[in-house]
Amino acid sequence: MANYFRITLLRSAIGLAQKTHGVLRALGLRKRLRTVYHPVSPQVAGMVFAVKELVDVQEVDQQLTKDEMKDLRRPDPGFYVERRAGEDWVHGRVEG
Amino acid sequence: MPSRAALSSTSTRTLRRPEQTRSHHISSRSLLQSALNLSSKPSRPAPASFLLPFHSRGLHQAATQQSINSPPHDFHNTQAEIPPTSFLDGAGAGNISPTSTSGSSTTVLTPTSNLEGSSSSTHSLTGPLVLSHSLQTLLPRLTLQKPHYIVSHIHKFPYLLTEGDILRLPFHMHGVSPGDILRFNRASILGSRDYTLKAGAKNTESYDAKRTGEPQYIDERLFECRMRVMGLETNPMMDKEKKKRRNRHKKVVHSKHKYTVLRVMQIKVKSIDDLKTDKGIGMLVLEGPEGEQQQQQQQ
Numbered sequence: 001m002a003n004y005f006r007i008t009l010l011r012s013a014i015g016l017a018q019k020t021h022g023v024l025r026a027l028g029l030r031k032r033l034r035t036v037y038h039p040v041s042p043q044v045a046g047m048v049f050a051v052k053e054l055v056d057v058q059e060v061d062q063q064l065t066k067d068e069m070k071d072l073r074r075p076d077p078g079f080y081v082e083r084r085a086g087e088d089w090v091h092g093r094v095e096g
Numbered sequence: 097m098p099s100r101a102a103l104s105s106t107s108t109r110t111l112r113r114p115e116q117t118r119s120h121h122i123s124s125r126s127l128l129q130s131a132l133n134l135s136s137k138p139s140r141p142a143p144a145s146f147l148l149p150f151h152s153r154g155l156h157q158a159a160t161q162q163s164i165n166s167p168p169h170d171f172h173n174t175q176a177e178i179p180p181t182s183f184l185d186g187a188g189a190g191n192i193s194p195t196s197t198s199g200s201s202t203t204v205l206t207p208t209s210n211l212e213g214s215s216s217s218t219h220s221l222t223g224p225l226v227l228s229h230s231l232q233t234l235l236p237r238l239t240l241q242k243p244h245y246i247v248s249h250i251h252k253f254p255y256l257l258t259e260g261d262i263l264r265l266p267f268h269m270h271g272v273s274p275g276d277i278l279r280f281n282r283a284s285i286l287g288s289r290d291y292t293l294k295a296g297a298k299n300t301e302s303y304d305a306k307r308t309g310e311p312q313y314i315d316e317r318l319f320e321c322r323m324r325v326m327g328l329e330t331n332p333m334m335d336k337e338k339k340k341r342r343n344r345h346k347k348v349v350h351s352k353h354k355y356t357v358l359r360v361m362q363i364k365v366k367s368i369d370d371l372k373t374d375k376g377i378g379m380l381v382l383e384g385p386e387g388e389q390q391q392q393q394q395q
Contacts, residue, residue, distance in 0.1 A: 075252035075308040078282035082322065085275025 002059030008035045011054040037063030105340045112333045224379035239367040241288035248280040261360045269356040280321040320364040326357040
């Protein structure tokens with residue numbers, strides 16, 4: 001059973017009523033394309049319903065932090081270190 | 097509400113003038129200039145990065161002796177210090193139908209024929225390496241036709257490289273020091289003069305897959321690309337002046353950007369024999385012409 005709502009603000013509330021601005025602020029959505037996680041409850045569902053035209057909602061099982069969401073978008077580095085310089089040189093020993 | 101139409105702040109970026117650098121040497125010329133106020137206003141546009149003395153431009157020959165510093169036996173399949181991370185894509189290695197153009201062996205100048213090899217949807221080294229039928233017929237030709245080029249991706253950005261190239265990355269790569277050997281393992285295209293190997297499309301698209309916008313990568317077990325870290329390059333010191341209109345206070349921010357320089361030591365496209373005998377490949381799957389699969393277990 002899904003535990004959280006994953007709410008993303010897709011459309012701005014510029015030009016809309018102050019109530020709508022208030023709902024978005026209560027959800028924690030200050031900017032477009034920000035994503036926020038809230039536990040599933042009738043209160044949150046009601047808030048989402050109030051701004052349903054501006055927002056994209058999914059039901060997910062776990063909530064992610066900002067860093068975790070950024071990690072999902074991070075591409076592969078594309079390289080790894082195979083050998084470090086000076087690996088063969090041992091400190092203090094003179095190679096004959 | 098203040099209007100945003102007119103931007104009241106300006107910021108100009110300039111190159112540092114030679115006389116601005118801190119120097120305790122007082123020459124007669126500088127005394128004369130300061131006395132007569134001959135120095136011009138610092139509003140020159142910032143030029144591109146200079147050619148620094150050791151960054152010579154004539155080193156793009158693939159067959160120089162200097163490009164191979166250490167003997168070939170150092171470049172066998174070594175265990176990675178930091179093994180590459182595995183992707184979580186659910187699709188198996190793609191079974192791809194061969195493209196329409198196949199290089200005809202009769203003519204000398206064959207059109208570039210596309211080899212659609214196994215896609216890299218199973219990035220982990222334990223997944224099976226599937227070689228499609230077209231790949232089995234054309235890979236020997238690609239392997240034999242040196243020199244090779246590779247389009248490898250570092251943080252998703254593509255770089256077209258061939259042996260002996262000097263690659264100046266547009267950023268400072270941390271955690272590496274000059275002399276280290278790096279292994280590039282994400283590539284989208286491997287090619288030679290007449291043949292190109294690229295990854296085929298994935299079988300399934302997962303909604304939950306990592307959405308990084310990365311291109312289709314070739315399976316990393318098909319090639320070896322080694323780079324040596326040459327060092328760091330730095331741009332000249334730049335001054336950015338931040339100032340608002342009708343306000344005498346200004347702020348100067350200095351920046352001196354650094355860039356890591358690498359050199360391509362080796363680009364190796366593995367042949368089918370190499371893939372069969374190499375350890376660490378895992379399961380090798382050879383497809384027949386109708387799509388049937390013959391599996392070969394490796395160690």
